[in-house]
Amino acid sequence: MSKKDFIFPIRNDLVIDYYTVEDMSEQLKVWAFELVKTNMHxxxxxxxxxxxxxxxxxxxxxPEMRYLIARAASDPQDLKGFLSFQILHEETMDDDIMAQAAYCFExxxxxxxxxQGLGEFLMQILERVGNYWKMDKIMLTVFKANKGGFRFYTEKLGFTLDEISPGACLSALRARRFDYEILSKLCNNN
Incomplete structure (x- = not known):
């Protein structure tokens, strides 16, 4: 699949480019990694x-990783952020059932x-991808220490603890050993 542009509806000065890893330049790959390192190290x-x-x-x-990269419409080098995702089969609490998930990695x-609404918009695009491909849900992992991120996903976007998240499937004592939670949101086709 080749690169596609999406116009950001809240501000007409931003564009969202879609890439496979194969389509991305080395410069974009390095930029994405450095942004993760800066923000999350x-x-x-x-x-x-x-x-x-x-x-x-x-x-x-x-090779399975996909990227939505936000940039200024007037300057392709003026990068604002990105969302990376994969389409995965994820476990459920039922050993015989795997869920189809659009999984946000970053x-x-x-x-x-x-x-400014950009993170929310990128997540909405991922939800559209999940709905289009008839996924069961959208999923992501968030550190418990990332209080702002946790609020953003749960309060603003409506994600909840996934059934396989430590906080949902383990006792409180055992769940405390984990420093992350897995969040999910059902796709509209469910």
């Missing part, structure tokens, strides 16, 4: 698994692009 470093730069680079470059914005 401290949170990852304090997590149970820590920050593993090579593993994160590898994850971001798997939603990262530069500081000046935050609190």
């Amino acid at each position: 401290d949170m990852y470093s304090k997590s149970n698994d820590g920050w593993d730069e090579e593993q994160k680079k590898k994850e971001m470059r798997v 939603l990262q914005l530069i500081p000046s692009a935050r609190s």
Whole structure:
């Protein structure tokens, strides 16, 4: 699939480009990784698994990864942020059933692009992808320490703890060992 542009409806000065990993330039791949590192390094470093730069680079470059990259309409080099996702089969609490999920791996914005509706818009595009491809749900993982991110996904976008999230399927005592939760939202075709 080739690159596609989406016009950002709230502001006509932004464009969203769609890329497969294969379509992305090395410069874009490096920029996306550096944005994750800038925004998330401290949170990852304090997590149970820590920050593993090579593993994160590898994850971001798997052939199945897709990117929605926000940029200024007037300047393709003026990048604002991105959402990366994959279409996955995810486990459920029923051993015989796998869920089809559009899984958000990263939603990262530069500081000046935050609190303007761009993150919400990128997530809405992912929901449209999930609905179009008749996925069961949209999923993502969020660190418990990321209070702002947790509120954004649950209060603003309507995500809830997924059935396989530690906080949903384990006792409170066992769930405390995990520093993340898995959130999900059903697609409209359900």
